[in-house]
Amino acid sequence: MTLRLTNTLTRRVEEFRPLEPGKVSIYCCGVTVYDLCHLGHARSYIAWDVLRRYLIWSGYAVTFVQNYTDIDDKILNRAAEEGSSMEAVSERNIDAFVADMARLNILPADRMPRATRSLDAIRALIGELEAKGAAYSADGDVYFAVMKHAGYGKLSGRDLEQQQDNAAGRVATEEEARKQHPFDFALWKGTKPGEPSFPSPWGAGRPGWHIECSAMVREELGNTIDIHLGGADLVFPHHENEIAQSEAATGQELARYWLHNGMVNVGGQKMSKSLGNFTTIRALLDSGVSPMTLRLFTLQAHYRKPLDFTAEALEAAATGWKGLNAALSLVASASATATATPPAQLSPELAATRARFAAAMDDDLNTSAALAVLFELAKPLRSLANRLERGDTAAAAEATSPALAAQGQLLLELAGVLGLQPETFDAAQASESGPNDAEIEAQIAARQAAKATRNFAEADAIRAALQAQGIELIDKPGGLTEWLRS
RNA sequence: GGCGGCAUGGCCAAGUGGUAAGGCAGAGGAUUGCAAAUCCUUUACCCCCAGUUCGAAUCUGGGUGCCGCCUCCA
Structure with a gap:
């Protein structure tokens, strides 16, 4: 082709x-x-x-x-x-x-x-x-x-x-x-x-x-x-x-x-300057929309077609990117620590997947279809990333599989063709406003104490208060609580 | 008035003759103190009418609706 x-x-x-x-x-x-x-x-x-x-x-x-x-x-x-x-x-x-x-x-x-x-x-x-x-x-x-x-x-x-x-x-x-x-x-x-x-x-x-x-x-x-x-x-x-x-x-x-x-x-x-109905790139990015979300949003449609900008569609892209990013980030961190080395040659399945991506792109840059290939590649990696977080020992073994490493590398490569790269949260930028890390950790500790005494009303109140400040809590098995700024 | 383009599920969106990709949302399940997050499963006869064909979202004709351009514009 x-x-x-x-x-x-x-x-x-x-x-x-x-x-x-x-x-x-x-x-x-x-x-x-x-x-x-x-x-x-x-x-x-x-x-x-x-x-x-x-x-x-x-x-x-x-x-x-x-x-x-x-x-x-x-x-x-x-x-x-x-x-x-x-x-x-x-x-x-x-x-x-x-x-x-x-x-x-x-x-x-x-x-x-x-x-x-x-x-x-x-x-x-x-x-x-x-x-x-x-x-x-x-x-x-x-x-x-x-x-x-x-x-x-x-x-x-x-x-x-x-x-x-x-x-x-x-x-x-x-x-x-x-x-x-x-x-x-x-x-x-x-x-x-x-x-x-x-x-x-x-x-x-x-x-x-x-x-x-x-x-x-x-x-x-x-x-x-x-x-x-x-x-x-x-x-x-x-x-x-x-x-x-x-x-x-x-x-x-x-x-x-x-x-x-x-x-x-x-x-x-x-959208045009003369109609005054525009949103600047920096205004959108500064409002917390990630650059990769914007990229995904635009690439979901064919480049020649009009693209309707709505908050709903953008939010859908943000959620979609979150999933893709989870897989990409796993691959990026795995490559950094080199837990598994992908085989020198692609398996027939992965070669076929790569060919489908190329065929989509060859077809007048059908990025929408190309993205479908990316989501497909990302799926098992997302799943693995999540199980690793839960401390699944079987998952840890899978993570060292060369076959999966190869799939990850292919995902990273093809995402790169679309300019999509793993995105990590910029803590330094976000902590300029809102509570600092120590304050958040203190609140989480207080919530843990409340939960220990089954005072769930208090625990939920702390969670809601943090939520209002843009801090999302993620309870993990074993009583651990992670957090991130959303 | 002229030129060009578009119309697919709740939303976005692929698919140009062989029986509807993908994302988001929704529903059910797992998990959870409850959530969130995550994972699994699941949801469409393609604007209307007529025609061509064994077979059409996909081709032809007609209709309807919408958008862009006709010296600011990505």
């Missing part, structure tokens, strides 16, 4: 064949750094992280480039609001982006170009387009002429004649007057008072959004790349325009495969 991916360009599921055997070049549209990232971004970048990890696991050498759009109206507006500068807003949000992605265990891109550092490439590209007659300047702006480019609309399947001009009602009329065609878009915007600007042959100004990506793709990866990634909301106009610009300039295909992820919805509506 080979990897098959849904290509927006052809609207079909196609076998993936890289330009160069064994190598994959990927460009992923990054964020405009005017604010913190929300769950929509998390979903998108988790999906692409999984694609990347799977390609690497499959043996490809992957070059992954993701940009930052660090000059844009929204960044300037934000800077004006807070009385700072474009650079300050951008830097702060780039730092936040890096931190958020790291928490979600998303591999950093190999290179992360920024629009403001790619101006030479941008100006060069605009110059080429102008020389070829694909662009024209008007009052300090430079526009791309969509009617001059045959094939405009091929990605989004649009016929310009049938589109409602300005259907969203967001176009500034003064800009409209300078365009030859309503769908022409700015490559270069003439400077405005009080805004940062950069010199160019067309006068001082700044680049348009679409040209940034075309220029950065070419500068970082060349004229034609294997895979171009982005959210479904970027298909039109952003990616359509990117294709038009790049292909008009080079005469070569920009990207062979275009992949788009579905939106995260809230109450049936797309």
Whole structure:
């Protein structure tokens, strides 16, 4: 089996064949750094992280480039609001982006170009387009002429004649007057008072959004790349325009495969900054939702489908992750202490399981089916982990079984392909608020004393009080009580 | 108005012709002072209508509902 991916360009599921055997070049549209990232971004970048990890696991050498759009109206507006500068807003949000992605265990891109550092490439590209007659300047702006480019609309399947001009009602009329065609878009915007600007042959100004990506793709990866990634909301106009610009300039295909992820919805509506219905990644993680829970939550659905964000679904993912994590943690700790060495070769059963995982992933990244394989592998390990905790001697013997060790190692490996890794509770972070360990232990001792005298009312009251502070008690056989912050 | 997509059990969600994965919740059981946690067992004819077929959630036609995009957007 080979990897098959849904290509927006052809609207079909196609076998993936890289330009160069064994190598994959990927460009992923990054964020405009005017604010913190929300769950929509998390979903998108988790999906692409999984694609990347799977390609690497499959043996490809992957070059992954993701940009930052660090000059844009929204960044300037934000800077004006807070009385700072474009650079300050951008830097702060780039730092936040890096931190958020790291928490979600998303591999950093190999290179992360920024629009403001790619101006030479941008100006060069605009110059080429102008020389070829694909662009024209008007009052300090430079526009791309969509009617001059045959094939405009091929990605989004649009016929310009049938589109409602300005259907969203967001176009500034003064800009409209300078365009030859309503769908022409700015490559270069003439400077405005009080805004940062950069010199160019067309006068001082700044680049348009679409040209940034075309220029950065070419500068970082060349004229034609294997895979171009982005959210479904970027298909039109952003990616359509990117294709038009790049292909008009080079005469070569920009990207062979275009992949788009579905939106995260809230109450049936797309989560977006402009609608204000968003939850930021850090707000969610800081509220106690674990990064792996969020990963599991997004990977349970297919990447192309819309994903409805609800508290209930997230809670289900959290419980699901708890079980998977129990198995993974057991394997991780067992590997650390090396109680059993897995056989060098996989058993036929495990090899088949591994093949089913790969088949699921090959099928347009069917992570939902791949997760089912993980849960299946985890089941006996979860069971073992629990029996070990209960002091089951038979379980201790089983734990040293090479066959089980092999199963554990396979689980760890496949979970890693999905970016899922064992998660341990961060006691240091949580103890910043609430009772400290000694206080908790004292309460537990008091409860033990109450139980010893069969004063269950008192014992339950202590348990409830701790529960209210987020401390969960787990009674073990033999009168032992463990606790954890939940 | 145009383009694209979706509709599977209480919730989330796989499954593209051969008799419904998985997760969560629920139910029963084990365990427990009672719980929690954990373990075991268990729960669906797939939006509607018509058609193709020996056989359809899966293909065709029609209908209904919902979502995304049509120059802010992952």
